[in-house]
Amino acid sequence: MNLFVEELLERKTLEDDKLLRLLDSEDVLLDESLHAAAHEVAADHFGKQVYLRALIEWSSVCRNDCLYCGIRRSNTSLPRYNLSREDILQACQHAYEMGLRTFVLQGGENPHAVEGLAETVAEIHASWPDCAITLSLGELPRSTYERLRRSGADRYLLRHETADADHYARLHPAGMCLENRLSCLRDLRELGFQTGMGMMVGSPWQTSRNLLSDIRLIERFRPEMIGIGPFIPHPDTPLGGHPAGSALLTLRICSILRLMLPDALIPATTALSTLLPNGRRAGILAGANVIMPNFTPKAQRSAYALYEGKNAIQVESAENLRQLKTELAAIGWRISASRGDYEESTQIATYNHV
Ligand code: 5AD
Numbered sequence: 401m402n403l404f405v406e407e408l409l410e411r412k413t414l415e416d417d418k419l420l421r422l423l424d425s426e427d428v429l430l431d432e433s434l435h436a437a438a439h440e441v442a443a444d445h446f447g448k449q450v451y452l453r454a455l456i457e458w459s460s461v462c463r464n465d466c467l468y469c470g471i472r473r474s475n476t477s478l479p480r481y482n483l484s485r486e487d488i489l490q491a492c493q494h495a496y497e498m499g500l501r502t503f504v505l506q507g508g509e510n511p512h513a514v515e516g517l518a519e520t521v522a523e524i525h526a527s528w529p530d531c532a533i534t535l536s537l538g539e540l541p542r543s544t545y546e547r548l549r550r551s552g553a554d555r556y557l558l559r560h561e562t563a564d565a566d567h568y569a570r571l572h573p574a575g576m577c578l579e580n581r582l583s584c585l586r587d588l589r590e591l592g593f594q595t596g597m598g599m600m601v602g603s604p605w606q607t608s609r610n611l612l613s614d615i616r617l618i619e620r621f622r623p624e625m626i627g628i629g630p631f632i633p634h635p636d637t638p639l640g641g642h643p644a645g646s647a648l649l650t651l652r653i654c655s656i657l658r659l660m661l662p663d664a665l666i667p668a669t670t671a672l673s674t675l676l677p678n679g680r681r682a683g684i685l686a687g688a689n690v691i692m693p694n695f696t697p698k699a700q701r702s703a704y705a706l707y708e709g710k711n712a713i714q715v716e717s718a719e720n721l722r723q724l725k726t727e728l729a730a731i732g733w734r735i736s737a738s739r740g741d742y743e744e745s746t747q748i749a750t751y752n753h754v
Contacts, residue, residue: 438687451740462508525552602645
């Protein structure tokens, strides 16, 4: 085993210079070593059982204008939709019948629609009390987060996108700042949400030092969930001309974070699968333990284009789930029947304030 990987496995942390060498290395043997160690930790911790999350992209309406994102307000070539309450409940029912026990409601940032959504969340909570509800709705006032939490939401995904304030400012419109993003993450945690953070790998102007800062931020905050995917340019955005991030580097960072935070819930993301045909399998073999099949109704699917090629990912059906099972069985994994909440193992440290 690579010496740095061995040290990371043992100490669950590593000095800056060593982490930078891991991030910058061109040695493919390093990836083998890193993936194998991370896979073993995940396999051990989760008993080779993948958690599934039903992704329901409930609204493409967004007040925000992030420079990388296809559903940004300024993209006028995109049809906008809000799923009706009935559509959302139907998608949940479909997912439930297929055995999924977590619903993820994701959408653009739209504070005006949140009250209606909170009522739907309460309805989902009452209809499927054995399921977890995850939300991913961007930056909202603490009082709104609180309302959503009281409605029955258990988890919240809010990627920090980059831990460097200047880099953050280059990727986002004036008025958005890293400090506010972090303050939202602290609010979410204080309100008792299982909280997810993460970043795009290979976003424009990103350096290895930026990625190091991302890793350190995640290490300090210790989120329950970590979402990492490669940047994929969307032609109708100001950053559409920049190259895509590297799938290999994304996998490398998944492995590093798995070794640092053995308990974390880490998905093999849709963006990774968009770049890498066997992305789900590669993700699991690099330490991921979550897969998020898409349950957005077909009619609205194409309008939720965060990046190019996203819609090529197939519609979920019993047949697709069987295929996923076969894919996982080939590497000795299976699908868990549980909701897959975060569980802290005994030796884990406490939350450090960010
Ligand atoms: N490429 C990859 N990921 C993207 N996201 C938004 N736009 C892109 C893109 N062009 C990710 C962001 C956001 C999540 C919902 O989707 O990280 O947090």
